[in-house]
Amino acid sequence: MSTETQSPVVEKPLCFCRILCHLWCEQSFEMNPKGTLRLLRKRKPPEYLDSDRRVRSDEYIPWLCSVVGGFLGADHGNVRAFDYAIRSMPDGGAIVEIGSFLGRSTNVLAYLAMKYRKDNPFFSCDPWMFEGTERPIGGFFDAGCEAFRGYAKEVFRLNASLFSGERKPYAIEMSSSEFFQRWTDRAPVKDVFGRTVALGGPISFAYIDGAHTYEAAWQDFRGVDRHLLPGGFVLFDDSDDGGCFPKVNRLALEIAQDPSYAVVFKTPHYFFRKNDY
Ligand SMILES: C[S@@+](CC[C@H](N)C(=O)[O-])C[C@H]1O[C@@H](n2cnc3c(N)ncnc32)[C@H](O)[C@@H]1O
Numbered sequence: 001m002s003t004e005t006q007s008p009v010v011e012k013p014l015c016f017c018r019i020l021c022h023l024w025c026e027q028s029f030e031m032n033p034k035g036t037l038r039l040l041r042k043r044k045p046p047e048y049l050d051s052d053r054r055v056r057s058d059e060y061i062p063w064l065c066s067v068v069g070g071f072l073g074a075d076h077g078n079v080r081a082f083d084y085a086i087r088s089m090p091d092g093g094a095i096v097e098i099g100s101f102l103g104r105s106t107n108v109l110a111y112l113a114m115k116y117r118k119d120n121p122f123f124s125c126d127p128w129m130f131e132g133t134e135r136p137i138g139g140f141f142d143a144g145c146e147a148f149r150g151y152a153k154e155v156f157r158l159n160a161s162l163f164s165g166e167r168k169p170y171a172i173e174m175s176s177s178e179f180f181q182r183w184t185d186r187a188p189v190k191d192v193f194g195r196t197v198a199l200g201g202p203i204s205f206a207y208i209d210g211a212h213t214y215e216a217a218w219q220d221f222r223g224v225d226r227h228l229l230p231g232g233f234v235l236f237d238d239s240d241d242g243g244c245f246p247k248v249n250r251l252a253l254e255i256a257q258d259p260s261y262a263v264v265f266k267t268p269h270y271f272f273r274k275n276d277y
Contacts, residue, residue, distance in 0.1 A: 070104025077267030093204030103159035110164035180223025230276030
């Protein structure tokens with residue numbers, strides 16, 4: 001029998017960092033070009049608020065994100081953008097995810113497509129070649145090794161098969177540049193589940209979360225833009241103002257100036273709709 005006494009549960013006080021973090025995620029302030037923070041008094045657009053209500057009342061998404069490895073935060077604005085895009089995207093085009101890793105965002109996308117009874121075809125693409133692996137993580141683990149690649153791909157296959165069943169994407173092991181080349185060529189490819197499928201056709205929603213150089217993000221955008229239906233959506237992960245990927249942000253700011261696109265909202269990453277004129 002244990003002789004340990006149970007310590008009482010103590011509510012953690014809201015520390016300054018947590019409040020700042022919350023305000024950042026809620027887009028309550030933004031970075032000025034000078035590097036100072038500016039408090040925003042604007043309200044979120046109705047598109048965000050509606051999806052926010054839906055996501056907050058969804059019991060499954062937080063659970064799914066806690067059991068499937070990956071980078072998407074269950075409470076992140078990106079999930080609001082997923083919800084809005086999946087409900088509002090044009091019929092007849094594909095959902096395309098660039099960068100699946102272990103399948104967390106993939107499974108959330110598939111779940112929302114099932115939840116809203118959307119039968120748009122779903123494709124994902126990942127070469128399972130990771131960035132930032134030039135040196136061991138924390139001086140300890142070599143995430144660039146072949147064993148980790150194999151592990152990540154196998155875990156993705158298990159996660160997508162278990163949680164998304166028949167709604168799992170055609171998951172193509174390829175860099176996005178090759179994927180979009182073959183998409184344009186309408187080439188047949190074999191996915192990681194052994195299914196043969198012809199790429200190509202219109203796109204209704206693309207989630208871009210692959211390589212983070214300017215060139216790669218630009219190529220991904222061009223690859224999507226060529227096929228994106230009017231009224232279709234693009235969400236650029238890691239494109240936030242003042243965030244860790246200034247080159248992806250630079251591209252997002254350029255797209256925001258393009259008259260063919262409008263910013264639906266920032267998650268704080270840029271979420272665009274292609275204008276339908
Ligand atoms: C940040 S992770 C994706 C996380 C995932 N979307 C999630 O929410 O869990 C980035 C992924 O992009 C993939 N990647 C790297 N270079 C790529 C490229 N050129 N084309 C497509 N995917 C790429 C990596 O293999 C990695 O799995």
